Amino acid sequence: xxxxSQDPRHKITKRxxxxxxxxxxxxxxxxxxxxxxxxxxxxxxxxxFQNEAQLEKSRLLSDRFSAERxxxxxxxxxxxxxxxxDSAMYLCASSLGGGELFFGxxxxxxxx
Amino acid sequence: xxxxxxSQPEMSVQEAETVTLSCTYDTSExxxxxxxxxxxxxxxxxxxxxxxxxxxxxxxxxxFSVNFQKAAKSFSLKISDSQLGDAAMYFxxxxxxxxxxxxxxxxxxxxxxxxx
Numbered sequence: 001x002x003x004x005s006q007d008p009r010h011k012i013t014k015r016x017x018x019x020x021x022x023x024x025x026x027x028x029x030x031x032x033x034x035x036x037x038x039x040x041x042x043x044x045x046x047x048x049f050q051n052e053a054q055l056e057k058s059r060l061l062s063d064r065f066s067a068e069r070x071x072x073x074x075x076x077x078x079x080x081x082x083x084x085x086d087s088a089m090y091l092c093a094s095s096l097g098g099g100e101l102f103f104g105x106x107x108x109x110x111x112x
Numbered sequence: 113x114x115x116x117x118x119s120q121p122e123m124s125v126q127e128a129e130t131v132t133l134s135c136t137y138d139t140s141e142x143x144x145x146x147x148x149x150x151x152x153x154x155x156x157x158x159x160x161x162x163x164x165x166x167x168x169x170x171x172x173x174x175x176f177s178v179n180f181q182k183a184a185k186s187f188s189l190k191i192s193d194s195q196l197g198d199a200a201m202y203f204x205x206x207x208x209x210x211x212x213x214x215x216x217x218x219x220x221x222x223x224x225x226x227x228x
Contacts, residue, residue: 004156033216040121042203042218043157091157098207098215100147103157 002026004104006092012110013082020078021107025094032075033101034067035091036060043091049075082111114139116206116219124225125194132179133189133222135204145207146180146187151221152200160202163187165209191224199226 005024013019025032030051035043046065047057051072061067064082069075079086089108093101115138125131137146148160163171163180170178175195179188191198201221208215 040221040223042116042220044218045216093157098210100159100162101149101216103149105154105156 004092004094004102006090006104006107008107009105010108010110012112014112015084016081018078018080019082019109020076021090021092021109022074022076023092023094023104024074025092026102027073029094029096029102030072031095031097032069033093033095034075034077035093037089037091037106046077046090079109082109084111087111114141114206114208114217116204116217118202118204118219118222120222121220122223122225124227125191125198126227127194127196129194130190130192131194131224133191133202133204133224135187135189135219137185137187137204137206137217137219139185139206141208143209145209146178147205147207148176148178148187148189149203149205149218150198150200151203152197157203161189194226196226196228199224 007022033048034046037043045058047067049069064080067077089106091106092104095101117136144165146163149157150160151157161173161176175192177190203221204219206217
């Protein structure tokens, strides 16, 4: 399977804990995006990378959120000191240049 | 900033019938792309159809077609001969023509149910 893969698919954590999500994009794609999606809403942009450079971050991304793409391949999204409001689906997508987005299946976060 | 509006939170259609999902957007740009993405329950989002704003001809992909009205900034999706597998959330998306920055904006989605 050469699509976008995300891990874990579902994470349940207690408030205050740290969580990390991983995204493996389509191999030849140089752009990688993170979106957040809450129930019944469309994806909200969080951040994106072009190769290893993080070029843009949304104002939604508080200082508790950090993302990396160390070698321009896979990416991680870490949320520190989770809050119940962080409960959402975290979507990763990749593209070649700024073209069509290819999405992963998402990582669902539940904060108790 | 560009915005995308989908005024129908939920729609339903009888199997084999036709349904139209609405989308409007706001932009000051003259050239851009528009997309419809489908998100089945618990599955990944996939592209259904795309439209380049400079093309006057409406895009078609098998049972899916769009009605692109540039002056009205409207981009509706028509699904013909609806099938049970069409049941999903449908998101309209706008993409700037340039390749700089985060260039996608998504609407809030329409949940489509297909009734047997």
